Amino acid sequence: MTDLKGTIEWMGSCYGVDIQAGKPVIVRAERTRGHVDFFPVTQNDPVFIEGIRSGKAAVAGSLTAGESFACWLEAPFPAFQKAVKVLPTLLDVQLPFPLEDCIYSFIEGGRDDAVRMAGKTRAIAVAARTAEVQKKIETFSAFGVDPVVLDQEGLAIWTQSLAEVPAGKNSTTAPRVVIYLGVERSTLVIGRGTEFVSAHGMGQGNTAQIDRLLKTQLAAGQGGAGIQWMWAGPGAADALLLKKLGDSLYSRWPGSSVVHDKPETFLARAVAGRALLPGPLRCNLRSGPLLHPVIARKAERDVASTALTYLAAGLLLCGINVTWDLAVKHRETALDKEAGALAERLAGSRAVSAKGSTRLKMVRDAMSPRKDKMKPFMRNFEPSLAETIAAMTDLARKNDLNFEILSISRDKINVSGTAGNWKKCESLKDFLKQKGYTVKLDRKESLASERVAFFIASTGEGKVNE
Amino acid sequence: MNEKTTTRMLWAAAAVFLIVGTGMTVSNLRKSAGVSERLEKNIADLKTLRIMEADMARYEAAKKMMEKLPDKHPVPLNGLLQETLPASKGDDIRDAGKDELGGWLVRRKEISMNDVPVGKAMEFVQKAESQKLPWCLARCVIRAAPRAGGTGQVVLLMEALEKSE
Numbered sequence: 214m215t216d217l218k219g220t221i222e223w224m225g226s227c228y229g230v231d232i233q234a235g236k237p238v239i240v241r242a243e244r245t246r247g248h249v250d251f252f253p254v255t256q257n258d259p260v261f262i263e264g265i266r267s268g269k270a271a272v273a274g275s276l277t278a279g280e281s282f283a284c285w286l287e288a289p290f291p292a293f294q295k296a297v298k299v300l301p302t303l304l305d306v307q308l309p310f311p312l313e314d315c316i317y318s319f320i321e322g323g324r325d326d327a328v329r330m331a332g333k334t335r336a337i338a339v340a341a342r343t344a345e346v347q348k349k350i351e352t353f354s355a356f357g358v359d360p361v362v363l364d365q366e367g368l369a370i371w372t373q374s375l376a377e378v379p380a381g382k383n384s385t386t387a388p389r390v391v392i393y394l395g396v397e398r399s400t401l402v403i404g405r406g407t408e409f410v411s412a413h414g415m416g417q418g419n420t421a422q423i424d425r426l427l428k429t430q431l432a433a434g435q436g437g438a439g440i441q442w443m444w445a446g447p448g449a450a451d452a453l454l455l456k457k458l459g460d461s462l463y464s465r466w467p468g469s470s471v472v473h474d475k476p477e478t479f480l481a482r483a484v485a486g487r488a489l490l491p492g493p494l495r496c497n498l499r500s501g502p503l504l505h506p507v508i509a510r511k512a513e514r515d516v517a518s519t520a521l522t523y524l525a526a527g528l529l530l531c532g533i534n535v536t537w538d539l540a541v542k543h544r545e546t547a548l549d550k551e552a553g554a555l556a557e558r559l560a561g562s563r564a565v566s567a568k569g570s571t572r573l574k575m576v577r578d579a580m581s582p583r584k585d586k587m588k589p590f591m592r593n594f595e596p597s598l599a600e601t602i603a604a605m606t607d608l609a610r611k612n613d614l615n616f617e618i619l620s621i622s623r624d625k626i627n628v629s630g631t632a633g634n635w636k637k638c639e640s641l642k643d644f645l646k647q648k649g650y651t652v653k654l655d656r657k658e659s660l661a662s663e664r665v666a667f668f669i670a671s672t673g674e675g676k677v678n679e
Numbered sequence: 680m681n682e683k684t685t686t687r688m689l690w691a692a693a694a695v696f697l698i699v700g701t702g703m704t705v706s707n708l709r710k711s712a713g714v715s716e717r718l719e720k721n722i723a724d725l726k727t728l729r730i731m732e733a734d735m736a737r738y739e740a741a742k743k744m745m746e747k748l749p750d751k752h753p754v755p756l757n758g759l760l761q762e763t764l765p766a767s768k769g770d771d772i773r774d775a776g777k778d779e780l781g782g783w784l785v786r787r788k789e790i791s792m793n794d795v796p797v798g799k800a801m802e803f804v805q806k807a808e809s810q811k812l813p814w815c816l817a818r819c820v821i822r823a824a825p826r827a828g829g830t831g832q833v834v835l836l837m838e839a840l841e842k843s844e
Contacts, residue, residue, distance in 0.1 A: 513682050520689035527696025534703035541714050548721040555728045559735060569720065573727055580735060587738040589785045589815075589840055590745045598816045599804045606797070615823070622818040622836075630823075 220495055221361055221488050223511060227271040228254065228261065229485025230358060231478075233447055234396035237356050240478050242485035249486045253478055256356070265357055271507065273362035273488035275480065276349050276498055278400045279414030281341035281365050285322065288334045293321045296334035304338045315340045316501050320494055323408055337409065339365045339496045346503055361507050362488045363499040366393075366480065367412020371402045372494050373483030374443050377473055380407050388431050389441040390466075392458075393480060394418070394448025403430045409494060418454065420461040427466055439468030449476035598623070601648070608644055612637040615664075626650060626671045631664040638667045645671045745783075745840060750812040753839035756788055763803040767792055775836060783840050787817070790835045797821055800833040807837060814839040 221227060229251075231238040239254040239261065254261050264270025286303045288296035300319045305312040322335030346363060353360050374391045381387070385406040393400040399417050403410040403426070410430055415422045431440070442462070448454050449472050459470060473479050487495055499505055549568070556572050560579030567575050598621055605628070609616055613633035620627045626645060632638045638654060645652045650671035657666035760767050775787035792800060800821075807814035818836035 510682075513686060517682070517686045517689055520686055520693050523693035524689055524696060527693050527698075527700050530700025531696055531703060534700060534707055537707055538703075541718070544718060545721065548718070548725055552721065552725045552728055555725070555732060559728065559731060569724060573724060576728065576731060580731060584735070584738055586780060587742050589780065589783075589838065590742040591738050592815050592838070593745065593813050593840075594741050597804070597808050598819060599801055599808065602801060602819060602821075616821070617823050619821045620819070 220491050220497075221271050221273075221508070221511075222491055224271050224489065227273055227361070227485055227488050228264070228358075229481035229483070229488070230272055230274045230353065230356075230360065231480040231484070232274070232352060232356070236396075237358070238447075238478055238481045240481040240485055242482070242489055244489045247490070249489050251478070251482045251485065253475075265359075268359075268507075271361040271488070272353070272358050273364060273484040274349070274353055274358075274360040275364040275366040275369050275484045276341050276345060277398065277414050278365075278367045278402075278412045279398070280345045280349060281339065281367075281498060283337050283339045283365050283367050283409070283412055285410075286319070286336050286338050288336065289332065290334055291332045293334050293336065296336060300336055300338065304340065308340075310342060314342055314344070316343055316346055316498050316503065317341075318496050318498075318500065320496060337368075337494065339368065339498065341365075341498045343501075343503065346498055350499070350503065359505070360499060361505045362484065362497045364484045364487055365412075365496055365498060366400055366414075367402050368409065368494045368496060369480065369483040369487055370400060370445065371404055371409045371412070372487060372492065373479065374402070374445065374473065375407055376486070378443065378471055380441075384441070387439075387441060388468075389443060390423075390427065390431075391443040391445065392423070392449075394444065394446040394451075394454065394458075394476075396447055399446070399448070401426060403427070417448065418458055420458060423462060424465060440466050441468055442466075442470040443473060444470065445473040445476045445479035447477040449473065449479075601626070605641070605644070608641060612640045614638070614641060624672060624674060627669065629666075629668045631662075631666050633664065635665050638665065638669075641669060645669065649673055745812075748812055751842040753786070753812045753814055753841060754807075754810050756790065756807060756814065756837065759806050760790065760803055763806060764792065764795055764799050767795070779843070780840075782843050784843055786839050786841050788814075788837045788839075790833075790837065792833045792835075794824060794830055795833055796830050797823075797833060798829060800835070804835065804837075812839065812841075 226241065226243045229240045229242055237256055239256060239258075241252045241254045241261070242249050243252070261270065265272070284307065286300055286307075288299050288303060290296040290299070297319055301312060301317070304317060308315065317338060317340035320337045320339065322337055349363060350360065370391050370393050374389070380389065387406060389404050389406075391402040391404075393402070394417070397417060399415050399419065400412060401415060401423055402412045411426075413422075413426055427440075442459075444455060455472070463470070475482075497508075500508075552572065556567075556576050560576040602619070602621060605619065606616070608614070609630075614630060614637055615632075616628055616630040618627070618629045628641065635656065638656070642652050642654045650673040652669060652671040655668040655670075657668065756772055760772065771792055772788055772790050775789040777787060778785040804816050804819075808816065814837045816835060817838045818834075820834040821831055822833075823831040
């Protein structure tokens, strides 16, 4: 797991180094709240020397457009994850040397609607021969520096130029040409709007080559829009050189011209800024077998940290389950203990060992004779049967009922008599039902007086006894 | 032990705990319905036992209150009957048995009255039931007289507790 997309985001600062004619141009980059500040540093700066010596300072450099390359590839799959499986083969076809000798990575290209509609994916392949990367590391080593990140110069120049002078809102397809004028060499980066097109290494101020490259890359589709010329690098500080190049180029490729601020540290700023901040077109060609130990260790730490997170999740899961199990057992034991103690109080020690409904039955059976013995005491506090008799006679008076025989005891009420009509009998039946008795109402033969004779037998404890 | 070995061990431990944890979760989820049912039943049983305890407490409280009463014997029913129904005779009342109840006696008396106003009979019952050591109506049979409204034959079975000597 070493795909860190070229950034060393976990670090708060780093040094960007651009080696020009055997001399390093160094900037210190410090990230604060998503913004990077740059400070020029000399090779003899004691903080820089100490940082390099202790290995605490990370250095970002780049491979020139001549030592590496970035080119567009198109794969016949709509998903990048699928396309990335065939991209190495597509790249291999374009290379004059074996892919196995290269360090490479693929960056997902812009969401071009036409390409997407065709079910394809565009990607930028960034590659360099392993030997070139090794050589670059050795070049840095000569200055006592071990770069953590080796960026691709063309992409670094392009994104830094856009970061410092953003493309206008209405110039999504307007051509932009960034020329990095080094001490001994130049780099030409061509793009449209915000989209990178190509990068080329060349000799210092080779206008004929620039002209030729622009003709092949921009002639089609320029649509008459002027070119935005951007200048950077130590050579951009030379006004005479700029005038000479401009005179040669602007007549054939008219447009506006801008020189980046502090052009001599432009590339150092670009690589340092890209190393600290995530963003588009990030890459690190120091990967694979040449991966810097700092990144390898970080990757290992990340893996260990992920493993620790999973371990913590696993432990938490086990912990929650064990706690739940214990809580359930504890609750069950507590309930059983309380029920056992209560059962023992009510029925003696016999009932403690029993469980559930058996325990309840044992308690009920044990309590029953005791309750029977105490019933006479309880009756003195229960409503009297006389109250029921009074309520029934009151009901009889109101409903035209004549009782002939009324027999009432604690578990039985029998009434026989006559009523004005059948409905009146029902009122007595309802009254007894309300009292909690099971009532059976029998109608007898109608009498000569046309009154309805009835007999009610009701059984049960009734609310009389509660 | 290098860093790679440590990481491998961490992954192995994480895998073990995650598998065990997941297994336990699945098992507990399967058990949860049964556990919930079991707990609900245990709670219901406990509630039933508490109701039984409260019921028993009511009985015991009733006995205690009776034991606190200063009177040892219930008032004789003859006097109360004479007060309420002067026309009644003493031989209307007869013993209907008694039960021994651990230091107490449950005494029963049956009172038969012919052609008495039912309201008066009930008044007698009310008086008997409101004594300090009260009588209690255990059974009552009323036969209405054919043409005399509100009168008839009344048979009462009264019970009272009495402290054994």
